[in-house]
Each structure stands twice: as structure tokens, then as C-alpha cells.
Amino acid sequence: SAGLRASEVSDLMDRRDLFQAVAGYVYRPNNANLSGARETQHVALLPTLGPFFDVFGIRPHLGRFYNSLDEAEGNTRVVVLSYGFWQALGGDPEIVGEVIQLENESYEVIGVLPRGFEYPRGVQAWTPHRASRAQFILDPEWEGGECCRLVRAIARLQPGVSPARLRTELTSAMAVWAQQFPDLYTLLGPVEIRATPLVNSFAGQLRPILLLLMGAAGFVLLIACANIASLQLVRAMGRSKEIAVRVALGAKRGAVVRYAATEGLLVAAAGGILGVFLGWLVILLIGRSSAAQIAISSPLQLDIVVLLFSTIITVVATLIFGTVPALRAAHVQPGDALKAVTRGSSAGPGSNRFLQGAVVVQVALAFILLLGTGLALRSLARLLTIDPGFRSDEIITMNLFLPVIPGVSGGETGSARSIAFYEGLLERLTAVPGVDAAATVAGGPFGFQGDLGQRYVVRVVGRSESEQVSPIVYTTAVSPNYFPTMGIPLIAGRPFTPADDAQSPRVVIINERLAQELFPGEEEEGIGQELQGYGTIVGIVGSVKMTDLAGPVESAVYAPFRQAPIYEETVVVRTSLPTNTIAALARSAVEELDPTTAVFDIAPLNALINRTLAPQYLALVVLGWVGALALLLAAVGIYGVVNYSVSKRVREIAIRLALGAPPRSITGSVVLRGFTLACIGLLAGGLVFVAIGRLLSALVFGSGILDPLNFLIGAGILAAIAVTASLAPALSAGRADPILTLREE
Structure with missing residues (x-):
């Protein structure tokens, strides 16, 4: 489920014998907030690398597409809007040249896409990677790129390149990349590179x-x-x-x-x-x-x-x-x-x-x-009739993106801001009569997948190489009340507490499926064991379905929110109140805490599950x-x-x-x-x-x-x-x- 590194996409761009054009984009759109309107709106903003629109061979409905000059560092930030988003903004035919506020930054609108174009699905705006807060992910020269596999590639083949030849060439390229970064490929477990026709991508399942x-x-x-x-x-x-x-x-x-x-x-x-x-x-x-x-x-x-x-x-x-x-x-x-x-x-x-x-x-x-x-x-x-492993009735989910403030985007200051915002929101929500509980999760089941929603190999500290099982796990971070709110049972150990913060030793809770993989027959013996790069196991909870009722249960590692706070979170609320009431209460609370933050995708959890069906x-x-x-x-x-x-x-x-x-x-x-x-x-x-x-x-x-x-x-x-x-x-x-x-x- 991992993507490519930006430098690997750059390598593919040099293969003119295989491709007419190659472009990259972040594995999922950024959650940007459009400010300046009556109410802050959420915008799905996709940073791209290379000639993204040239790959599709399309023409803009209005204006132009960005080029290599727009991607140059220091130039004005530019953005291309989807036809639907342009219509939502009023459909002004003179919008080209106007400036809008995204991510607390000014972006110049240079074009509007033709009606019907939507790739990836749900994206509302596209921008060159250097204009986005995710620019480092798409920067082939970024020194930390060896640990960040969040890029998808899209390409137009040269005439006469067969699927068999493409498969062979990509496999050879991946072998070279694996030699360059052996530790990374070991961390990801067994990896293969696949090229899928675009029509299959559109049709999907x-x-x-x-x-x-x-x-x-x-x-x-x-x-x-x-x-x-x-x-x-x-x-x-x-x-x-x-x-x-x-x-x-x-x-x-x-x-x-x-x-x-x-x-x-x-x-x-x-x-x-x-x-x-x-x-x-x-x-x-x-x-x-x-x-x-x-x-x-x-x-x-x-x-x-x-x-x-x-x-x-x-x-x-x-x-x-x-x-x-x-x-x-x-x-x-x-x-x-x-x-x-x-x-x-x-x-x-x-x-x-x-x-x-x-x-x-x-x-x-x-x-x-x-x-x-x-x-x-x-x-x-x-x-x-499948049991997903949690109680989906009377659960309402919502997604939030706390906008990045230049100069306060990371480190202790950024973490403290994120913790204060989300804990303040939970406090306001749980104080409402009719709300039984509320919690945060970085990528909840059947919904929005947060920054921690990647799959990686985990290893138990102290085991020899021959003893390692090395399962691939889903990783996320949750607030202390997440498991009770979702009705996920604690099988062994202890839950997270507010004391599990940045000043305390790193701890994790694993699900029963992972415990069975790592410690077969003696799952509770895993309490106190340390997972390399994650922390000490302090609890075991029931396994849940993450994205697909028909699929298998995934192994999962949960970190405490205070030790891994991020700007994008899903808030889950257990309540008997109608969805519209909770939506109004949440927006009111967010307005008090940070009026530049958007609340979006508010829906009952059962609706999200049915959406997958x-x-x-x-x-x-x-x-x-x-x-x-x-x-x-x-x-x-x-x-x-x-x-x-x-x-x-x-x-x-x-x-x-x-x-x-x-x-x-x-x-x-x-x-x-x-x-x-x-x-x-x-x-x-x-x-x-x-x-x-x-x-x-x-x-x-x-x-x-x-x-x-x-x-x-x-x-x-x-x-x-x-x-x-x-x-x-x-x-x-x-x-x-x-x-x-x-x-x-």
C-alpha cells in the first residue's frame, strides 16, 4: 500500500524510451481550508510533480495549466480549479487572475479544468508541489525523501510499449531503488510495483x-x-x-x-x-x-x-x-x-x-x-451482518483540518497547538446533553485516512532476525477515550491516559490480530514488549475492520494522540442527537477555537460503512x-x-x-x-x-x-x-x- 518516493518518480521521467510524459501526485489530497468566505470551507488540494495535465492530453475550460516556471521556487503560488469547484465559487468567467486564500497562503487562480475531469476522484484544486505545504514530499532532492513513500505516478506510454515490457522495466527499476535504500524496502516488507491502465483506475472496484x-x-x-x-x-x-x-x-x-x-x-x-x-x-x-x-x-x-x-x-x-x-x-x-x-x-x-x-x-x-x-x-x-469489531450505531464522524501557520508548522509549538485545539473541541462536545462520548483518531474506520494511515512492517525489539515475524500493520493515533467511544473492547493491559504525552516513554496499544501474529498462543505476554520505532506495548484491544467489510481484519498499532498529534483528525461522537444538530454544535465549537478551521464530511458511521457497499x-x-x-x-x-x-x-x-x-x-x-x-x-x-x-x-x-x-x-x-x-x-x-x-x- 506504499507509494513511490519523489526521486523514483523523477527517475521514471527520464525514461523517454518508455513514457511520453510522467507526473507525480501526493497519495491523497491535502486538506486545505478556503478562508475569506462567510464560513471556512474545506478544499481537497492536490500537489503535483511534473506535467500532470499533459499526461491526460486535456485543454483547460478557462485560462491555462501551470508549467515548469510556475513550479520554480519563489514564484507566485498558482492553482487550477475543478469545474465543479469553480461553479461552487459562483462560476465567474473572469475568475482567472483572482487570488484566493488556501492554507493561510495566497494562490492565484490560473485556470479551470473542463467539465467532467476529476482525477483523482474528489479533488477540487491542483497546484505545483513547491506551492504546497507538502512540497517536501514531492521534492526529488529532499534529503528525507528516503523515508517518505507518499507519491503516486501517472504516465502516458510511448507508442508500441507493451504491458509485458513495461512490467519488466519497472521491476528492474525497483531492484535498483531497493539497492539504494535497503533499509526502507526492508521496512515496507515484500514490495512489487504495478502499472494499471487509467481506465481500470477510473472504474476501480x-x-x-x-x-x-x-x-x-x-x-x-x-x-x-x-x-x-x-x-x-x-x-x-x-x-x-x-x-x-x-x-x-x-x-x-x-x-x-x-x-x-x-x-x-x-x-x-x-x-x-x-x-x-x-x-x-x-x-x-x-x-x-x-x-x-x-x-x-x-x-x-x-x-x-x-x-x-x-x-x-x-x-x-x-x-x-x-x-x-x-x-x-x-x-x-x-x-x-x-x-x-x-x-x-x-x-x-x-x-x-x-x-x-x-x-x-x-x-x-x-x-x-x-x-x-x-x-x-x-x-x-x-x-x-458482518461484525466490524466496533459499535457503529449512534456514532457520528467528522473530519477536521487545523490549518498550518507559517513558522508554527512543527515541533513542540505545533504539537501543543494541535493538542490544545482537539482536546478543547472534545471537551465542548462532551459537555453537550445527549452526547455520551467523543474521541479523535488519525484516520478512522471506513472514512478519512490520516497521515498515519500507512502500512509498515513492525519488529519486536530483542528478537533475532530468524525470530522476527515482521507483519505489515496499519498505524494510527487515538485519544484516550477512543476505544470506549467506539465500543472496541480492551482485552489485556491498560488503556491510554492523558499522562501518555511527549514527556513520558512512548507506548502503543496493538489489536488482537497483531498480538496473535507476534505472540501466537501467548498474546498477553506481549504486554511490556517493545516494537521497534513505535514504543512499548501497554494494551491489547479487539480487532476491527478498517476499510472493507468483506476483507480480512488488519493488524494495527495505535499510538496515543498526545505522543503523535497531527493537524488532520477524525472526530467520532457517540450520541443520540441528529446529525444536523451535532454538525451545528461542532461548527460552533470550532468557530470559538479557531475560525480558520473547516469541519467537513460529517456523517453517521453507518453511512460510511454503507458507502463502501x-x-x-x-x-x-x-x-x-x-x-x-x-x-x-x-x-x-x-x-x-x-x-x-x-x-x-x-x-x-x-x-x-x-x-x-x-x-x-x-x-x-x-x-x-x-x-x-x-x-x-x-x-x-x-x-x-x-x-x-x-x-x-x-x-x-x-x-x-x-x-x-x-x-x-x-x-x-x-x-x-x-x-x-x-x-x-x-x-x-x-x-x-x-x-x-x-x-x-
């Missing part, structure tokens, strides 16, 4: 889900095509007499097919217009869901590319599946067709097999989609819509084929009724035919689902894809739909008057 949804849409398209083909075949067979007469009178078969194609295209046009409207409506509903707003940074919308693609698919599907039945009907000999119509016979065995096969295909595909939806639902339900929620919502459409199409297909079958068997049914067959048996035989086709489709769909199960791993949690209950529920729903769709024509057949029917025949 949504990529497998988006691919799955694309497959689901393809299944619905196939169901619709099968429906079109079967309905057009029924229509062509119903018009076989008309077609036969036309051909007998000299009509060209090509003209007959063109006529059918024209009819099909008119129907497709009407269906396409309706489909665009329904698609727009569904996208609107999905886009308004909280899951979509969290998981997808850009708004969902129909664009010209989507409309063009949909139009092409509609036309091609109509021409292929709509004209083939007409083509087949046009090539039947007129005499044979007229004789068949005169006899009132049903369609031939080939046509019947095609219609029945179309129903089987529709049911099979609908069953696969239904199983996928059920799998997503049950996996999400299992995720929601947004991709699963989104998959469930979209699969639900797609599955419902598939069920509707399958029901229409079953009804159409069964109804057509009954209409072609009216003579047979009338004779059976006249000979004394009970109407119940007629109704039952018709329903049984539809149910049998559905069962064959269920069997085929189930087998296909098992075969493609590995592709659905993104939706599975807690069990495999072969969930018996999921299969039973899905099969039951489709079987019920098949019976219901067959019931109307079956009842009609059972109630027919045999005398009237035979007279008409």
Missing part, C-alpha cells in the same frame, strides 16, 4: 460489476431477439395464406421479404422510441439512488454514442430476427401453403420446434439473470431492473407461444371435448406444455449458470454460487410465471364450445 451488467444487458437483448423471432414467425405463419396468394399472383419473394422488413423496421422504430424513453426513465431512477451517486463520480446520462449504439443494435436485431421468418414463409410453395391452411393444420414440426426452443432460451436466460440477482441480494445481506447496492439495483425486464419478456414469450399453440389446436381440442374429455384435462395439458418448456429452460439456465459461475465472483460473499436456496427461489418464481402465462390460453381452451368450434372449422 466497479469494473467487474460493470462487465457483469454488460453481460446481463446482452442476455436481455438475446431474450428480446428470441421474442422477436418467435412472434414474427407466428405472424408469418398466420399470414401464410396471404403470402401464398401474393406469390401465386406473381409477387416476387424479395418484395414480400422487403415488405416484412419494412413492417419490422416500423415496429422497431416505435419500440426504439419507447425504449429510449424507458431507458431515460430507468437511468434517471438509478442515477438518483445513493448507491449510484457514491459509486459513480460522473452523472448517469444518455449520450449520442449510447443512442447510436442502441439504434444500430435495434435495426440489426430487427432485420435478422424479424425478416428470417418472413423469408422462410415466402419460400414455401403456394400450393402447399394453401392446402395446409385449407386443412386448418398447425405449423410444421420445424416451426414448432423453433417456437419451443425460443421459449426455452428465454426462460434459461431469465433464470440466469434471476440467479445473479438473488446472488447479489444474498451476498449483500451477508455483508450487512455502494458497488454491491448498485449491482443489485441494476440487476433488479434487468431481471424484472427479463421476467416480463419471458412471460410474454411463453404466453405468445402457448396461445399460438392453442389457436392451432382448436380442431383437436374441440373433437376431444365433443368425445367427452373433461375441460380440466384440456386446461391441464395446455398448462403442462408451458410448464414443461419452462422446466427445460430452467435446467439449461442452471447448467449455464454453473459453467459461468467464476465470472460472478464479484457478487459472491459468504458462500459459493451454488446456493441451493437461491436456485429454489429463482426456479419457483419462473415456474410460477410460466404457469400464470399459460393459464389464460389454457382456460380459454377448456371453456371452448366444441359445436361452435367445429362448425367454424
Whole structure:
């Protein structure tokens, strides 16, 4: 989880044989405060190194991007704003050249990015690294850079550079860096360097889900095509007499097919217009869901590319599946067709097999989609029952950034200022009736990750090299009341106290997972042991999930806040009061303590946890819509084929009724035919689902894809739909008057 050093990014910039352009940026945006407005606002400010915007090949909406001259030390600080942030500031087209106050410093606005550009996600402003308080992190010449791996790199490849070659070259470069800084690479544990395509970075964890949804849409398209083909075949067979007469009178078969194609295209046009409207409506509903707003940074919308693609698919599907039945009907000999119509016979065995096969295909595909939806639902339900290791109910979290004051940015003065501010805030919050407890953490679970949220190897002092386990741990700092506030149990040792400050020996508390790794079978023996570079272990607490409910519990080391105070903290409040009330109280308290400090991202902890499940929620919502459409199409297909079958068997049914067959048996035989086709489709769909199960791993949690209950529920729903769709024509057949029917025949 570590990044690169600035000097390593600089090395990559020199590799012109591999890259057209390389840039670096801090692993997460700085939390800057925009002052001068009615209320101090939080701004996500990203310091960058090198030609950051050149890598993307974009042009500014307003003004210009910064260059190497702007990066020179001593020049005016400059900043480029995101389109959304520019709009939030009023959208002034004359903003270029204006000066805004960020981080207690003046920045000149030199440009605005085009609408839709957001990389990394959530960033509102970009600045050259020398204009930021994080300049040392991005300075390749900084002497302390060997200990600071907080830089991410982004690059545009030279034409012809393959992924395999890039991987080989990067691995070789990392081997050189490891020789230059062996201690650092030992501290980080096993390290590998990975290059990920930017499109994967944008899609992130949504990529497998988006691919799955694309497959689901393809299944619905196939169901619709099968429906079109079967309905057009029924229509062509119903018009076989008309077609036969036309051909007998000299009509060209090509003209007959063109006529059918024209009819099909008119129907497709009407269906396409309706489909665009329904698609727009569904996208609107999905886009308004909280899951979509969290998981997808850009708004969902129909664009010209989507409309063009949909139009092409509609036309091609109509021409292929709509004209083939007409083509087949046009090539039947007129005499044979007229004789068949005169006899009132049903369609031939080939046509019947095609219609029945179309129903089987529709049911099979609908069953696969239904199983996928059920799998997503049950996996999400299992995720929601996972114990994260803390009490998330009645917890409200908020993030704060105490602005850096030039000349007071570090050392004892800066630490004392940070301690005084945050402890003053906690004191004011806990004095409010209805607030049970409050605490600080440098990077809380499922939320903002603070400066200490890095992963490093830990070692026990006094052990030989062969005895070291060297696990990679999550590090953070907490106030004394953090564990009781979060409901994290103290398993052994003692909690932190206010006496654990800079004047006392350094101490840490570790979680149970780390204790089991370092001291297996004798966890409590770890109390009093010293961790190299951290301090003496004084307590062991329960393990918690940090960022992902589905992921494993991470090993963690907690330091006391007074021994590791920083400017950026998360405050957690246990309270029964509404979030809006706590937000107002917190802002009022911060205004008293330091009016230049912004309070941001105020939210219930449960909301943060649910936010991590947004991709699963989104998959469930979209699969639900797609599955419902598939069920509707399958029901229409079953009804159409069964109804057509009954209409072609009216003579047979009338004779059976006249000979004394009970109407119940007629109704039952018709329903049984539809149910049998559905069962064959269920069997085929189930087998296909098992075969493609590995592709659905993104939706599975807690069990495999072969969930018996999921299969039973899905099969039951489709079987019920098949019976219901067959019931109307079956009842009609059972109630027919045999005398009237035979007279008409």
C-alpha cells in the first residue's frame, strides 16, 4: 500500500524510451481550508510533480495549466480549479487572475479544468508541489525523501510499449531503488510495483460489476431477439395464406421479404422510441439512488454514442430476427401453403420446434439473470451482518483540518497547538446533553485516512532476525477515550491516559490480530514488549475492520494522540442527537477555537460503512431492473407461444371435448406444455449458470454460487410465471364450445 518516493518518480521521467510524459501526485489530497468566505470551507488540494495535465492530453475550460516556471521556487503560488469547484465559487468567467486564500497562503487562480475531469476522484484544486505545504514530499532532492513513500505516478506510454515490457522495466527499476535504500524496502516488507491502465483506475472496484451488467444487458437483448423471432414467425405463419396468394399472383419473394422488413423496421422504430424513453426513465431512477451517486463520480446520462449504439443494435436485431421468418414463409410453395391452411393444420414440426426452443432460451436466460440477482441480494445481506469489531450505531464522524501557520508548522509549538485545539473541541462536545462520548483518531474506520494511515512492517525489539515475524500493520493515533467511544473492547493491559504525552516513554496499544501474529498462543505476554520505532506495548484491544467489510481484519498499532498529534483528525461522537444538530454544535465549537478551521464530511458511521457497499447496492439495483425486464419478456414469450399453440389446436381440442374429455384435462395439458418448456429452460439456465459461475465472483460473499436456496427461489418464481402465462390460453381452451368450434372449422 506504499507509494513511490519523489526521486523514483523523477527517475521514471527520464525514461523517454518508455513514457511520453510522467507526473507525480501526493497519495491523497491535502486538506486545505478556503478562508475569506462567510464560513471556512474545506478544499481537497492536490500537489503535483511534473506535467500532470499533459499526461491526460486535456485543454483547460478557462485560462491555462501551470508549467515548469510556475513550479520554480519563489514564484507566485498558482492553482487550477475543478469545474465543479469553480461553479461552487459562483462560476465567474473572469475568475482567472483572482487570488484566493488556501492554507493561510495566497494562490492565484490560473485556470479551470473542463467539465467532467476529476482525477483523482474528489479533488477540487491542483497546484505545483513547491506551492504546497507538502512540497517536501514531492521534492526529488529532499534529503528525507528516503523515508517518505507518499507519491503516486501517472504516465502516458510511448507508442508500441507493451504491458509485458513495461512490467519488466519497472521491476528492474525497483531492484535498483531497493539497492539504494535497503533499509526502507526492508521496512515496507515484500514490495512489487504495478502499472494499471487509467481506465481500470477510473472504474476501480466497479469494473467487474460493470462487465457483469454488460453481460446481463446482452442476455436481455438475446431474450428480446428470441421474442422477436418467435412472434414474427407466428405472424408469418398466420399470414401464410396471404403470402401464398401474393406469390401465386406473381409477387416476387424479395418484395414480400422487403415488405416484412419494412413492417419490422416500423415496429422497431416505435419500440426504439419507447425504449429510449424507458431507458431515460430507468437511468434517471438509478442515477438518483445513493448507491449510484457514491459509486459513480460522473452523472448517469444518455449520450449520442449510447443512442447510436442502441439504434444500430435495434435495426440489426430487427432485420435478422424479424425478416428470417418472413423469408422462410415466402419460400414455401403456394400450393402447399394453401392446402395446409385449407386443412386448418398447425405449423410444421420445424416451426414448432423453433417456437419451443425460443421459449426455452428465454426462460434459461431469465433464470440466469434471476440467479445473479438473488446472488447479489444474498451476498449483500451477508455483508450487512458482518461484525466490524466496533459499535457503529449512534456514532457520528467528522473530519477536521487545523490549518498550518507559517513558522508554527512543527515541533513542540505545533504539537501543543494541535493538542490544545482537539482536546478543547472534545471537551465542548462532551459537555453537550445527549452526547455520551467523543474521541479523535488519525484516520478512522471506513472514512478519512490520516497521515498515519500507512502500512509498515513492525519488529519486536530483542528478537533475532530468524525470530522476527515482521507483519505489515496499519498505524494510527487515538485519544484516550477512543476505544470506549467506539465500543472496541480492551482485552489485556491498560488503556491510554492523558499522562501518555511527549514527556513520558512512548507506548502503543496493538489489536488482537497483531498480538496473535507476534505472540501466537501467548498474546498477553506481549504486554511490556517493545516494537521497534513505535514504543512499548501497554494494551491489547479487539480487532476491527478498517476499510472493507468483506476483507480480512488488519493488524494495527495505535499510538496515543498526545505522543503523535497531527493537524488532520477524525472526530467520532457517540450520541443520540441528529446529525444536523451535532454538525451545528461542532461548527460552533470550532468557530470559538479557531475560525480558520473547516469541519467537513460529517456523517453517521453507518453511512460510511454503507458507502463502501455502494458497488454491491448498485449491482443489485441494476440487476433488479434487468431481471424484472427479463421476467416480463419471458412471460410474454411463453404466453405468445402457448396461445399460438392453442389457436392451432382448436380442431383437436374441440373433437376431444365433443368425445367427452373433461375441460380440466384440456386446461391441464395446455398448462403442462408451458410448464414443461419452462422446466427445460430452467435446467439449461442452471447448467449455464454453473459453467459461468467464476465470472460472478464479484457478487459472491459468504458462500459459493451454488446456493441451493437461491436456485429454489429463482426456479419457483419462473415456474410460477410460466404457469400464470399459460393459464389464460389454457382456460380459454377448456371453456371452448366444441359445436361452435367445429362448425367454424
